[in-house]
Amino acid sequence: MSEQKGSFGIQGTGDTSGYGGLVRSSFSPTSAQKPYGSYFDEVTDELERAFPEFNDAIEKVVVDRGELTLHIKRQRLFDVAKTLRDTETLRFEVCLGVSGVHYPEDSQRELHAVYELLSMTHNRRMRLEVSTPESDPHIPSLVEVWAGTNWHEREAYDMFGIIFDGHPALTRILMPDDWPGHPQRKDYPLGGIAVEYVGATIPSPDNRRSYR
Template sequence: MSDDETTDPKHLESGEGAPVPDKAADTPATRTDDDPRSADLAQHTGGGRVPELSAADAEPVQIGERRGMFGATRGQDTTGYGGLVTPTLMPGASPRPYGSFFDEVADTLAVALADGTGYESAVERVVVDRGEMTLFVRREHLLEVAHALRDHPGLRFEMCLGVSGVHYPGEAGRELHAAYPLLSITHGSRRIRVEVTCPDSDPHIPSVVEVWPGNDWHERETWDMFGIEFDGHPALTRVLMPDDWPGHPQRKDYPLGGIPVEYKGGTVPPPDERRAYT
């Protein structure tokens, strides 16, 4: 087989030379085996719908910085490394082709959103890192993207395995993140992640309980721990902390607190009340 044959779109559509499906009943829409030609296929089946990245898009995203050798910030660092400043970086947007089935997911989602919001408006960026795909979705379009990911025959992410909150105080205007791991049983246990951000000053994200009802308690826990308000949730109440508990304990700006511990006449104060070295 020549190189021309392997990159010809007609050859790709014919299926000649394609890997053998796991089951004879598999169709091109449900087949999940890895095809080494998938990157080339994506270019012929809609890869152009996803805009090209600029150099700035691919730059790592700084979400904060670490000071000192061991993170001590109140004068307790006696190592002499207190002047070190290390940025905390997350991967920037990934260029095409993404590899694996990720190009197919992006292209199919672009088709699913074409008659509505549109892919470029809904998806902020795509990050492929350590073999995982994360779609950063703008919060105002989360429900439309969620319906597309669940209902489109080429996607069918029927299961949302919860939602995890993250707090990055140093990422101005995007301090709170909500991450949704998705699973497609139809397409052979494909997994991706959807991530949505919101600012501390406006901690609102639409609830996806109408799309994935199993997220009911997960959203309650994320609100309880991080203070993200999931608009449209049927009963957004505390699930771990008492109803009258002040604040949200897993935010990084939450005070350490603690209970003084006494033993043999000595008292150990809570961490945020201990003395500092000067």
């Protein structure tokens, strides 16, 4: 696992005890085998019926800790999402949001967008996961499918730099409009930003005087 730097002088893995020998490895969940259990078989079967190119669009189906995750090719995300919303037997009518995750070691799939879906009709939950390379961080926007993803996609853009194609107004939402960089990426340091006041600048914690 890559080193995270800049947390108030903590270097390396951040193992403050120094005795843990902390080595973290990248994690990639394995594909589940049928039957998946619970309502997951029904959901995947119904999706396959309503969306014939299922095998082409879905990279893998992960069932972990009682939760269903479909890893989807980004080109097919919009169609899959629309099918999940509109098919009567699926009816995932609520998208609870978009959460970005940055895996710098996952080559050509560094940026992930995770969508939590909820079906109030059938009282079910599931998750969509889409990945995109850092060099070409484009994912189709789902605002047309679920209007509520509007701000969530703006947040994922702000924090991770994922560009959601087709979003009506993809601008920063939490950080100032002129902020450089995307703070939630793993290579973006914590701290490290000097605080500016009128007439004075306080250096960031890792740039202050050190007595070591």
